[in-house]
Amino acid sequence: MTKLIAFTSIAPVLLLCACLDEVEFDVPNEFQNTVVINGKIVKGNPSTVEVTVQNLFDFAFTGESFLNAQSVQLFDENGHKLNLPVKGPGTYELKIYPNSGFDVEIGNSYGIEVKLFSGQSFESELAELVGVPKMQKLESRLVNKEIINFVSEELEVQPVIEYIVNTSLLSDGLERTNLKWDFNRTYKFTDDSSHVCYVTTVVDADLIESVNESQITSSSLDDYLILEQRISQQMVEGQYTFVIQEALDENAIIFWEQVRALSTNNGTFYEPPPGQLITNLKQSNDTEGSVFGFFYATEHDTLKVYVDSTFIDLSIPVCPRPPRAGPPVCDECCSCPRFFSTIKPSYWIN
Amino acid sequence: MIKLSKTLIVFLLISIGFATISYSQEAQQTLITENFSNQSCKAILSQLQDKYRVRFFFKESELPKRMFDIQFTDQSVDDVLDQLLLNSSLGHYSYRENGIIILPVVDMETEYSAEYYAALDKSVGEPQSTSTSQTQLVSIGNISTLDASGSAIVTGRIIDDQTDEPIIGATVRWVNTDGADVTDFDGNFKTQVPSGSRELLVEYIGYQNLIQVYDVKGNGQLDLRLEKEAVGLDEVTITAQAANSNVEKAQIGVATLSVAEIKKLPAFMGEADIVKSLLLQPGVSSLGEGASGFNVRGGDVDQNLVMQDEAFFFNSSHALGFFSAFNADMVSSVDLYKGNIPSKFGGRLASVMDVKLKNGNNKRWRLKGGAGLVSSRIGLDGPIGDKITVNTGFRSSYADWVLNLIDIPEVQNSSAFFYDANVRINMRFNEKNNLTLSGYSSSDDFVYNNEFGFDYSTLIGNLSYNTTFSDNILNKFSAVYSQYKSSQSQLTGFEGARIGNDINYVKLKDELSITNSNELRIDVGGSAIYYFMKPGVRTSLGDMSTVIPKSLEDEQGLEAAAFANIELPIGDALLITGGVRLSYYQYLGAKSVFQYTDPINPTLATIGEPIQYGDGDVIASYFTPEPRLSLRLKLTDDISIKTGYSRTAQYINQIFNSDSPTPSSQWQLSTEYLKPQTSHNLSIGYFHNFADNNWETSFEVYGRQIDQLYDYRDFANLFVNEHLETELLSGEGRSYGAELSIKKKKGTYNGWLSYTYSRAERLIDGINDGNYYPSNFDKPHDLSLVLNYQPNKRNTFTVNFNYGTGRPTTAPVGNFLTKTGLFVPIYTERNQLRIPDYHRIDVAYTLGKGWKKDKRFQSSWTLSVYNIYGRRNAFSVYYDNTGARKAIANKLSILGYAFPAITFNFEII
Structure with a gap:
């Protein structure tokens, strides 16, 4: 859309009289203080439930957008309920261990109920827990590719790391399922105080990679490219990349495909027209009330792969930082406790 | 003929006899001696009239048709006529000294x-x-x-x-x-x-x-x-706006404007524009500067049948709508039927814009043209011998030259070019046979910063042959071939690609018009259009492109129609125009057609294996009877009430992938799953003229019910999609409104005011929870005011004001954040918001041609300022999610400042 707009400005560009102004809409009442609730239950040992509650925020994000709820509950198809404790602002998480009295099983259905201090109450539809097929292989490989240099905006041949998987699309019931992947990484660096730090982040916050089983005919993905990662100095001391595969039901895959369409639209003519995100939540005490977000039930399968820095031609470490240019973590990585740790993960091999 | 009682007949005969006796003695006494060989009755009478002191009054058509070999010797006029009229139904009687009237005998019994x-x-x-x-x-x-x-x-x-x-x-x-x-x-x-x-x-x-x-x-x-007129900007002339035609005509909802008026209006870049001028009429609107096409009574852009002679256009715009595809210098007449559409037209739901080209000058050659800021035009017309005239016209932009002067890389790497060329050759073989050959070619090419662009072209060849069988019977035959090619391109990056959508058609049409002395007019005819389309071809562009080339199967369709129309006056007050159009459409192979377990609601989830149809096989066919009716009831010479109903069907549609159409929005034939669009149209109006027709007023209300239409699903994938039906949803639509028009046609101060209230809504299951929602072209309020100050015929000052409600749009109203840190915009329901209202004022001064119309070189000037107070009207609103991870709603104003222009027009004879 952006480029369409830009294109339509070509005639005014001729005339040097096109204008681009911010415009303020009168946001319809139904969007004033609209609540967005997202969550999922993941079968595992233990199973986990995570829910976030936030206000739909205007185009300038502030941390105040997250909402603290009066209560957040998980329920199943039999009416069993569990309260979710607060994990952080607007964030609620719960671990459910086996034999806790609340069964988390493939084929069962689950939902959430959220009550706010304002009196608003929201409830999701029941979502069936979908079992995830296991990945047979995760590999990384270094390849040279023509990519755009963000600085020079010119095409350059650069090495990138490609991640490929082999996985079945068949879950336990031999039913084809939709897949979505999340990508995390943990990399190591040594700060200026000689502390060895391990940092865990998402690989690319903007990336949503998924496969809709209805659009492919095979029952498996072989050597399927799921991620390309540019190399960086953060890989110098080594990096583990985690691929988290989850299964989605037919509604959840639509939700995530729509999220991807909305968030990655970069203005080419070929992109689909935008629309309103689907939701499986509703406001229980006001059927006309507006709410966005999605709750789904899934299972994860995670594989990790070590990216060996020895085959990456990198000579500049994260630290020491150059004068006035490096990250503050070089002073003391432990000063940034949220994603940084000096504890060596158990899986780290060297 | 008056029927008389026997008494009156007797009286009449006595009267005639008395008159004959009283006044015809001189004629009766004339003796004739002549010898005629192989001569007609008329010729004999003429010669007698020339030679003798006698005058004959007769209808030539009533005279005996045979040739005479006859000799008269000292015979009276009565005897001569008796012999000539022997065995015919004619009689004769004398009148005064030397007059003789020849009439059918029955007429002679009339009072x-x-x-x-x-x-x-x-x-x-x-x-x-x-x-x-x-x-x-x-x-x-x-x-x-x-x-x-x-x-x-x-x-x-x-x-x-x-x-x-x-x-x-x-x-x-x-x-x-x-x-x-x-x-x-x-x-x-x-x-x-x-x-x-x-x-x-x-x-x-x-x-x-x-x-x-x-x-x-x-x-x-x-x-x-x-x-x-010698003084006037226009040498062409357009439209049908007779002194009281708005009251007299049976057709309701006909918008007309003269080219003379068009050329006086302030024009963007100084180029007189027919389409833009029609936008000042009630019920006609557009999305603003930069929008292709126009909208009639809330209809979509593709619901207008835009015709030039018998050829129809798929794109009536140049430069994304800044100019129309019609060269005003070539145009003879323009009519926009926005209400009841005559039965000879069909194939579109909302309106017909009928543009007629004019023939070349039959007396002398003439060079004419005009130069503006970014485009110019030139034309040549004249006679070849006595029977052939030629008219040519050419327009082209030279915006690239302007672009290169601007020291902005994005601008210098951009281009905007268009041209159109017309040629029309008219051959009048005799009074009854006329052949016209015409051709049209145009091309548009736009590139923005070498990143993306549009290009489209139109090629039309048209042959028409008119035959006048008699004074009352006229036949028009036409054959048209047209080719429209369009594409949009992403020139760089991994998504570098070109997507093309081409349409060819051949059209044959024959129309017979019969009139009689009672002003009864009957039009009958038929037409056939064969479509051949390439609905989607994608090719990769650029070294970086990872786009996989893809081509959809060609598509074919045949649209045939038979039509009849009768115009029947009943007394002086009532005039009825009624007719019917029977349209029949076939969607033809060769093609593979996907099958669905639920063909009413085709989706990817229900898709099955395709069936292969052979070349020419009928895949789907539709028949639509389309009755048309107009009534005019004239209350007085200055007041009439009109009403009209029409049923319309459309077999080819344009699929838009945004809330603003682009020149490359894909045209799609009706298929097995995408059924034809059909609508009922009803309107009624009151027309009242004042001051000897100098003031025209009208008030019309209208309604349209669309039985079948389409809109895309949210997040639809519309490009080069072999199962496009899975991305579209069908439903119904409605539009309704009222139009008020007040016009003063003459005087030092003249002009008009048009106000339209209209709504255009859709009801489609799957969009906005199945509730009615405004269409992309729903603009409830639309106002146009045009004021002309014309102190004399050469100088004209014009001001016009336009106001319109902002059009609906679908826009983001907020964001949420995922756990991974992804910002996700939330959009409203379809068309739930509106962009800001549109308004602007333009002014123009026109210095017309000189007073002496016989000067070999004549020129005129138009100075105009478009958008004089620099209103930043929003063309579109978009969402910028780049940069600092926050989104801003922006409006793009295509013309954000006052824009002056000067145009020079000339004519050399």
């Missing part, structure tokens, strides 16, 4: 009025003439054709003095009588006028008034030529 005899008195003894000299008193007809009331039927044709083109909509009025008419599409008129000396006034915008006194003696034919 004649005092006016009849007054006319007869005057005609006897005067030379019979039909001189066209305007310096002499011209006589029309002869007494033998006068009806009993003493009135004559005067028919005729009004044509352009230079081009021989019929002038449509000219007012023909006998001063101080009730006799008046408006010329039809062929320039024909028909009036009834009391005999005697009568003043005829013929008026038409852009032409000099023709005022001529005639001595009306009986029925006759007048073929008149109108000369254009």
Whole structure:
């Protein structure tokens, strides 16, 4: 859309009289203080439930957008309920261990109920827990590719790391399922105080990679490219990349495909027209009330792969930082406790 | 003919006998000695008239058709006529000294009025003439054709003095009588006028008034030529806006505008634009600067049938709508049917814009043209021999030259070019046979910063052959070939690709028009259109492109129609125009067609294996009867009420992937799953003229129910999709509104005001929870005000003001954040918001041609300022999610400042 707009400005560009102004809409009442609730239950040992509650925020994000709820509950198809404790602002998480009295099983259905201090109450539809097929292989490989240099905006041949998987699309019931992947990484660096730090982040916050089983005919993905990662100095001391595969039901895959369409639209003519995100939540005490977000039930399968820095031609470490240019973590990585740790993960091999 | 009682007949015979005895003695006494060999009755009568002192009054069509070998020796006139009229139904009687009237016997039994005899008195003894000299008193007809009331039927044709083109909509009025008419599409008129000396006034915008006194003696034919006004920007002329045509015509919802008026309006970049001028009419709107096409009564852009002669366009715009595809210098007439569409037109739901080109000058060659800031035009027209005229026109932009002067890389790497060329050759073999060959070619090419662009082109060839079988029967045959190619390109990056959508069609049409003396008109005919399309071809562009080339199967369709229309006056007050169009459409192979377990609601989830159809196989067919009806009830000469109903069907649609159409929005034939769009259209209006038709007012209300239409699903994948039906949802639509128009046509101060209230809504299961939602073109309020100050014919100042409600849009109203840190925008439901209201004021000054129309070089100037107070009207609103991870809603104003322009027009003869 952006480029369409830009294109339509070509005639005014001729005339040097096109204008681009911010415009303020009168946001319809139904969007004033609209609540967005997202969550999922993941079968595992233990199973986990995570829910976030936030206000739909205007185009300038502030941390105040997250909402603290009066209560957040998980329920199943039999009416069993569990309260979710607060994990952080607007964030609620719960671990459910086996034999806790609340069964988390493939084929069962689950939902959430959220009550706010304002009196608003929201409830999701029941979502069936979908079992995830296991990945047979995760590999990384270094390849040279023509990519755009963000600085020079010119095409350059650069090495990138490609991640490929082999996985079945068949879950336990031999039913084809939709897949979505999340990508995390943990990399190591040594700060200026000689502390060895391990940092865990998402690989690319903007990336949503998924496969809709209805659009492919095979029952498996072989050597399927799921991620390309540019190399960086953060890989110098080594990096583990985690691929988290989850299964989605037919509604959840639509939700995530729509999220991807909305968030990655970069203005080419070929992109689909935008629309309103689907939701499986509703406001229980006001059927006309507006709410966005999605709750789904899934299972994860995670594989990790070590990216060996020895085959990456990198000579500049994260630290020491150059004068006035490096990250503050070089002073003391432990000063940034949220994603940084000096504890060596158990899986780290060297 | 008046039916008389026996008493009256006896009285009549006595009267005639008395008159004969009283006044015909001299004629009776004339003795004739002549010898005629192989001569017609008319020729014999003419020779006798020339040689002897006798005058015959007759209808040539009633005379015996055989040839005579006959000899007269000292025979009386009565004897001569008896022999000539032997075995015919004609009789004769003498009138006064030297007049003899030849009539069917039954006519002779008719009672004649005092006016009849007054006319007869005057005609006897005067030379019979039909001189066209305007310096002499011209006589029309002869007494033998006068009806009993003493009135004559005067028919005729009004044509352009230079081009021989019929002038449509000219007012023909006998001063101080009730006799008046408006010329039809062929320039024909028909009036009834009391005999005697009568003043005829013929008026038409852009032409000099023709005022001529005639001595009306009986029925006759007048073929008149109108000369254009010397002062006027226009040499062409357009439209049918006769003095009282808005009251007289049966058709409701016809928008007309003269090119003379168009050229006085302030124009963007100084280029007179037919489409933009129509936007000032009630019920006609667009999305603003930069939007392709126009919208009629809330209809979509693709629901307008845009015709140039018999060819129709798939894109009526250049430069994304900044210019229209029509070169005003080439245009003869424009009519926009926005209400009831005549049955000879079909294939679109909302309107028909019928543009007629004009022939070249038949007397002399002429070079004409104009130069503006970013485009120019030139044309040449003239005669080749006596029977052939040629008219050519060429327009082109030179925006690239301007772009290169601007020291902004994005601009220098951009280009905007278009051209169009017209040629029209008219061959008049004789009075009854006329052949016209015309061609049209245009191309648009736009590139923005070498990143992306559009290009599209139109090629049209048109042959039409008109045959006049008799005065009352006219046949028009036409054959058209057209080719429209469009594409949009992403020039760089991994998504570098070009997507093309091409349409070819061949159209054949034949139309027969029959009229009779009772003003009854019947039009019958048929047409067939064969479509051949390439619905989608994708090719990769650039070294970085990872796009996989793809091509959809060709598509074919056949749209045939038979139509009939009758225009029937019932008395003076009621005029009925009714007809029917029977349209039949076939979607043809060869093609593979996907099957669905639920074919009513095809989705990817229900898709199955395709069925292969062979070449020419009928995949789907649709038949739609389309009745059309208009009624006009004239309450007084200045007031009428009209109503109209039409059923319309559309077999080819444009699929938009955004809330603003682009030139490359994909055209798609109706298929097995995408059924034709159909609608019911109803309108009713009140028309009232004042001050001798100088003030025109009208108020119309209308409604349209669309039984079948399509809109895309959210997040639809529309490009090069072999199962496009899975991305579209079908439903219904409705539009309704009211239009008010007030117009002052003449005077130092003139102009018009148009106000429209309209709504256009859709109801589609799967969009906005199945509730009605506004269509992309729903603009409830639309106001246009045009004021002209014309102190004399050469100077004109014009101001116009436009206001319109902002159009609906679907826009993001907020964000949420995922756990991984992804910002996700939330959009409203479809078209839930509106962009800010649109308004602007333009001014223009026109210095017309000089007073001397015979000067070899003539020029005119137009100075204009578009958007004089620099209103930053939003063309579109978009969401910028780049940069600092926050989104901002922006509006793009295509013209954000006042824009002055100057245009120079010239003509060399």
